Amino acid sequence: xxxxxxxxxxxxxxxxxxxxxxxxxxxxxxxxxxxxxxxxxxxxxxxxxxxxxxxxxxxxxxxxxxxxxxxxxxxxxxxxxxxxxxxxxxxxxxxxxxxxxxxxxxxxxxxxxxxxxxxxxxxxxxxxxxxxxxxxxxxxxxxxxxxxxxxxxxxxxxxxxxxxxxxxxxxxxxxxxxxxxxxxxxxxxxxxxxxxxxxxxxxxxxxxxxxxxxxxxxxxxxxxxxxxxxxxxxxxxxxxxxxxxxxxxxxxxxxxxxxxxxxxxxxxxxxxxxxxxxxxxxxxxxxxxxxxxxxxxxxxxxxxxxxxxxxxxxxxxxxxxxxxxxxxxxxxxxxxxxxxxxxxxxxxxxxxxxxxxxxxxxxxxxxxxxxxxxxxxxxxxxxxxxxxxxxxxxxxxxxxxxxxxxxxxxxxxxxxxxxxxxxxxxxxxxxxxxxxxxxxxxxxxxxxxxxxxxxxx
Numbered sequence: 001x002x003x004x005x006x007x008x009x010x011x012x013x014x015x016x017x018x019x020x021x022x023x024x025x026x027x028x029x030x031x032x033x034x035x036x037x038x039x040x041x042x043x044x045x046x047x048x049x050x051x052x053x054x055x056x057x058x059x060x061x062x063x064x065x066x067x068x069x070x071x072x073x074x075x076x077x078x079x080x081x082x083x084x085x086x087x088x089x090x091x092x093x094x095x096x097x098x099x100x101x102x103x104x105x106x107x108x109x110x111x112x113x114x115x116x117x118x119x120x121x122x123x124x125x126x127x128x129x130x131x132x133x134x135x136x137x138x139x140x141x142x143x144x145x146x147x148x149x150x151x152x153x154x155x156x157x158x159x160x161x162x163x164x165x166x167x168x169x170x171x172x173x174x175x176x177x178x179x180x181x182x183x184x185x186x187x188x189x190x191x192x193x194x195x196x197x198x199x200x201x202x203x204x205x206x207x208x209x210x211x212x213x214x215x216x217x218x219x220x221x222x223x224x225x226x227x228x229x230x231x232x233x234x235x236x237x238x239x240x241x242x243x244x245x246x247x248x249x250x251x252x253x254x255x256x257x258x259x260x261x262x263x264x265x266x267x268x269x270x271x272x273x274x275x276x277x278x279x280x281x282x283x284x285x286x287x288x289x290x291x292x293x294x295x296x297x298x299x300x301x302x303x304x305x306x307x308x309x310x311x312x313x314x315x316x317x318x319x320x321x322x323x324x325x326x327x328x329x330x331x332x333x334x335x336x337x338x339x340x341x342x343x344x345x346x347x348x349x350x351x352x353x354x355x356x357x358x359x360x361x362x363x364x365x366x367x368x369x370x371x372x373x374x375x376x377x378x379x380x381x382x383x384x385x386x387x388x389x390x391x392x393x394x395x396x397x398x399x400x401x402x403x404x405x406x407x408x409x410x411x412x413x414x415x416x417x418x419x420x421x422x423x424x425x426x427x428x429x430x431x432x433x434x435x436x437x438x439x440x441x442x443x444x445x446x447x448x449x450x451x452x453x454x455x456x457x
């Protein structure tokens with residue numbers, strides 16, 4: 001990657017950022033820092049929203065930042081600035097240094113070990129993360145209008161809309177530290193969304209859908225997104241409550257990604273060393289159903305969670321996180337690893353492209369097949385509220401979806417609550433569908449939990 005400015009909308013080149021990294025580290029050394037790390041970044045974007053065919057907003061963003069972490073032995077200070085002038089950078093380094101001087105020592109503080117850092121070849125790995133979209137506000141407006149118009153044209157019952165929007169975001173960064181790491185890359189993320197409202201008499205139901213990709217050419221067609229969102233809203237009309245009881249629950253694939261997310265949070269370093277997790281000391285323990293695996297591939301081409309190195313410059317690698325329900329790896333930064341007496345796993349900044357699968361899944365296990373496996377119970381398509389306790393695992397959330405009888409959808413459901421405990425829910429996963437969906441950096445099919453409490457009418 002050479003100069004990115006001319007045709008990518010960036011104000012600064014890779015070479016300029018690299019020089020800033022070197023100058024910042026040199027200044028930290030001059031002040032007396034034993035170690036230092038720095039990251040320089042720039043982001044640009046365009047967001048356009050419409051409602052009922054009319055333009056609602058146009059937003060452009062341009063952000064830049066330099067962040068410096070300074071170490072004096074085991075004492076750390078950090079500071080940041082959006083002013084890239086040499087004087088401002090020197091002041092920022094001085095601020096971080098002064099903070100470090102007066103900060104208490106922390107035995108876990110410090111840069112990663114040299115052998116854990118990405119090599120120049122590893123750091124330069126091209127993962128296909130940058131696909132700039134040369135689009136102006138007028139063109140984005142047209143795409144959003146097409147999406148919303150398709151939703152409104154789906155049925156005469158689709159009478160209103162909360163709007164549609166197009167978001168175009170791209171950025172680049174360079175990072176380095178005093179232990180020899182240097183790296184950085186450009187990336188992009190584009191999306192299209194719509195939220196139609198269907199009504200019949202006094203009954204009104206809202207739903208939404210979106211498409212998000214690094215490469216704008218891979219976004220779903222605006223018309224397809226609009227129609228599908230409208231169909232989801234229409235299907236929710238005439239929703240009613242169902243009786244309280246204990247039933248199996250099928251989580252739609254986008255929501256099932258949240259169950260995977262709760263597991264990740266519970267086995268991440270920060271929660272573990274603070275003893276704020278329901279999965280303490282779970283390494284080597286079976287915590288998911290015995291047919292479930294979780295794999296991580298940080299080097300997936302165009303992956304939303306792909307990265308050649310983590311936020312500390314530690315190299316990333318593919319790994320099996322869960323094998324036959326057994327936890328094989330935590331998610332650790334160098335700091336959290338030291339706190340736990342373990343070794344960094346390259347997860348400063350989070351997980352990378354997780355996929356949860358079942359050894360029982362067959363190619364034909366689409367959503368219809370999963371509904372048949374559910375038999376009689378609740379198919380959840382929307383969750384509300386934040387009723388998840390990461391310390392105890394207690395889970396209680398408002399839900400909407402569909403009641404299923406004999407493996408077929410009987411009617412839509414609203415104003416119910418599903419409850420359980422995450423430790424039990426993860427062990428009670430009875431099946432995972434072949435209808436895999438990627439939500440952020442997590443990919444999973446619909447998930448059937450064999451037993452949950454349902455609070456309804």
